[in-house]
Amino acid sequence: MPRPENNPGAMAIDHDVELARAGANVTGWASGLLFQVRRHPLGAFGAVIVVVFVLAAAFAPWIAPLDPLATNPRASLAPPGSEYFLGADFMGRDMYSRIIYGARISLAVGLASTFLGCLFGIALGLMSGFLLGWVDLAIQRIIDIMQALPLLVMALVMAASLGPSLENTIIAISIPVIPHVARVIRSNTLALREMPFVEAARAQGMSEVRIAVRHVMPNTIAPVIVLATAQLGSAILTEASLSFLGLGVPEPHPSWGRMLSESAAEYVRTAPWLVIFPGLAISLAVFGTNLLGDALRDILDPRERS
Amino acid sequence: MVSYIIRRFLLMALTLFGMSVLIFVLLRLVPGNIVDLLFDSAGFVNPADKALLEEELGLDRPIIVQYFDWITGLMQGDLGYSYVSEQPVWTEIAPRIPITAKLAVLALVFSIIFGVPLGVISAVRQNTMTDYILRVVSLSGLSLPSFWLGLIILMLFVQWFGYMPIYDRAPESFWIELGMYMIPAAAVGFRSSALVMRLTRSSMLEVMRQDYIRTARSKGASERSVNYHHALRNALLPVVTIIGIEAAFLIGGLIVTETVFNIPGVARFLVEAIRWRDYPIVQNLVMLIAVVVVFTNFIVDLLYAALDPRIKYSE
Numbered sequence: 001m002p003r004p005e006n007n008p009g010a011m012a013i014d015h016d017v018e019l020a021r022a023g024a025n026v027t028g029w030a031s032g033l034l035f036q037v038r039r040h041p042l043g044a045f046g047a048v049i050v051v052v053f054v055l056a057a058a059f060a061p062w063i064a065p066l067d068p069l070a071t072n073p074r075a076s077l078a079p080p081g082s083e084y085f086l087g088a089d090f091m092g093r094d095m096y097s098r099i100i101y102g103a104r105i106s107l108a109v110g111l112a113s114t115f116l117g118c119l120f121g122i123a124l125g126l127m128s129g130f131l132l133g134w135v136d137l138a139i140q141r142i143i144d145i146m147q148a149l150p151l152l153v154m155a156l157v158m159a160a161s162l163g164p165s166l167e168n169t170i171i172a173i174s175i176p177v178i179p180h181v182a183r184v185i186r187s188n189t190l191a192l193r194e195m196p197f198v199e200a201a202r203a204q205g206m207s208e209v210r211i212a213v214r215h216v217m218p219n220t221i222a223p224v225i226v227l228a229t230a231q232l233g234s235a236i237l238t239e240a241s242l243s244f245l246g247l248g249v250p251e252p253h254p255s256w257g258r259m260l261s262e263s264a265a266e267y268v269r270t271a272p273w274l275v276i277f278p279g280l281a282i283s284l285a286v287f288g289t290n291l292l293g294d295a296l297r298d299i300l301d302p303r304e305r306s
Numbered sequence: 307m308v309s310y311i312i313r314r315f316l317l318m319a320l321t322l323f324g325m326s327v328l329i330f331v332l333l334r335l336v337p338g339n340i341v342d343l344l345f346d347s348a349g350f351v352n353p354a355d356k357a358l359l360e361e362e363l364g365l366d367r368p369i370i371v372q373y374f375d376w377i378t379g380l381m382q383g384d385l386g387y388s389y390v391s392e393q394p395v396w397t398e399i400a401p402r403i404p405i406t407a408k409l410a411v412l413a414l415v416f417s418i419i420f421g422v423p424l425g426v427i428s429a430v431r432q433n434t435m436t437d438y439i440l441r442v443v444s445l446s447g448l449s450l451p452s453f454w455l456g457l458i459i460l461m462l463f464v465q466w467f468g469y470m471p472i473y474d475r476a477p478e479s480f481w482i483e484l485g486m487y488m489i490p491a492a493a494v495g496f497r498s499s500a501l502v503m504r505l506t507r508s509s510m511l512e513v514m515r516q517d518y519i520r521t522a523r524s525k526g527a528s529e530r531s532v533n534y535h536h537a538l539r540n541a542l543l544p545v546v547t548i549i550g551i552e553a554a555f556l557i558g559g560l561i562v563t564e565t566v567f568n569i570p571g572v573a574r575f576l577v578e579a580i581r582w583r584d585y586p587i588v589q590n591l592v593m594l595i596a597v598v599v600v601f602t603n604f605i606v607d608l609l610y611a612a613l614d615p616r617i618k619y620s621e
Contacts, residue, residue: 042438042441042442141317141320141321141324142324144317144320144321144324145321145324145325145328147599148321148322148325148596148599148600149325149592149595149596149599150554150555150556150557150558150595150599151555151558152558152559152561152562153557153558153561153576153592153595156561156576156577156580157329157332157333157580157588157592158332160333160580160588161332161333161335162335233448233449237449237451240451240454241451241453241561241562244451244453244562244565245561245562245565245577246581247577247580247581257451260453260454260457268457268460268461268464268470269464269470272461275454275457275458275461276458276461279450279451279454279457279458282451282454283446283449283450283451283454284449286448286449286450286451287445287446287449290445290448290449291445294445
């Protein structure tokens with residue numbers, strides 16, 4: 001290979017570097033991961049944040065120094081210090097422990113509602129795009145209705161009508177996810193059903209349902225992963241907003257949004273730590289999933305690449 | 307075009323009808339109505355009194371009858387009476403609409419004057435330090451809960467100026483009102499500006515790869531002229547859509563922001579009405595929001611066709 005210095009007219013292309021940049025040295029999952037991390041440093045940062053939150057949620061009883069529900073009247077509104085790392089709330093409960101345990105609530109509600117929303121969204125989108133005809137028409141009208149309200153209003157009405165509980169909050173937040181997922185899956189299915197492999201399956205005498213589930217659905221996994229990651233952040237935010245308004249996760253669960261509603265406007269003056277830390281936890285968790293979601297979109301959806 | 311508009315109108319009517327059924331049924335799924343709430347708080351319950359009040363409010367009749375009462379009233383412009391204040395629903399809602407509308411417009415203005423220019427800068431300087439910083443800032447805009455942002459702003463005001471910029475009295479003049487709404491509007495608009503910025507950026511990047519941009523460059527047009535006259539004009543089309551849709555969706559952000567800043571708009575009123583199971587207020591407010599969303603979508607679609615001659619709605 002002629003070196004650039006020996007050949008002044010040529011462009012300085014280092015083939016090894018270019019090949020590495022294009023991913024030619026990716027041989028296994030470890031080098032593949034390293035390759036993507038180098039390529040999407042912000043996404044990797046997001047993944048680290050998400051992993052930290054998942055670990056905090058999983059090992060909450062070992063990480064949290066105190067019982068998140070234990071009250072202590074003498075420690076009411078204690079400022080951050082050696083005893084209460086991030087201060088204590090009005091009832092003297094340790095904020096740090098509550099935020100660690102809050103990761104459980106946030107992640108549980110976020111993951112469960114995203115999962116539920118994706119499940120129903122995929123089913124509706126697949127049926128709509130594959131069966132077409134009156135099924136498609138009916139499902140499209142239902143989706144129109146579900147999208148006629150802003151996300152938070154929809155979740156608010158659902159939460160109010162189901163009553164306050166952890167499970168109902170999950171259901172309420174999953175409802176606005178459904179139309180988003182269904183629309184994306186439908187448009188993907190419309191393109192996929194014209195593909196030769198669907199025709200081949202049909203020629204083999206496969207039933208329509210089997211074709212839809214075995215051949216079309218697996219090909220919609222990439223957009224679903226991208227969409228689910230984006231929805232996860234918004235689900236965490238919606239839970240926080242609902243709980244902040246007092247219509248989400250009820251006491252005694254330590255929800256980040258709920259902590260802010262307890263401590264809202266009046267504590268802005270008297271106990272700012274009660275306002276700062278739960279909000280910081282929400283923002284960081286959502287920021288992490290958003291960073292990760294952006295990187296996943298770049299990796300999995302080549303059309304979106306810039 | 308005419309038949310397209312007619313078809314859209316019919317679909318909108320269908321959507322709104324579906325929404326009216328959905329909201330009506332959902333509200334009545336709730337265990338406990340306002341009568342239960344009132345009697346629970348009173349402690350002593352005389353079942354006869356309770357039945358009397360339910361009869362007075364019409365809550366004892368079949369749900370279908372209640373629904374038709376509401377819809378026929380709605381058609382005639384009669385929204386019913388609030389359970390809580392016993393005032394006509396319209397006199398309760400009407401004075402609150404302009405407040406929320408003003409907040410939404412201010413937030414929208416905020417999102418456009420920050421979102422579009424920053425999106426352009428980010429795209430023109432793609433993959434530079436400026437671009438990275440702007441992208442992280444916009445992503446944080448999508449990650450901060452707007453109520454928390456509002457609380458943090460309140461906190462900074464207390465620290466620096468010793469007072470809270472919340473709504474504590476009716477504003478005397480237009481300028482005082484504007485000043486009062488500026489901060490909550492910014493708290494809500496930050497999120498929208500982040501959305502607008504991201505979309506402007508990706509739309510600009512898409513357009514900047516087109517052949518006519520290369521043509522403009524090869525003709526010797528200045529970088530500035532290429533970016534602003536050729537690229538931005540075409541890149542703004544999808545941005546118009548998102549701005550239109552955001553306009554309607556801002557109400558979601560306003561629900562929490564009006565609560566934080568104590569602003570007596572419709573968004574906060576909805577939450578209060580939900581807490582009190584004040585069905586007439588909730589169902590009419592939700593319908594109002596749905597009408598605004600559906601019509602905004604319709605107008606954005608028409609605007610899109612008007613701005614982009616390539617788009618024609620089929621007959």
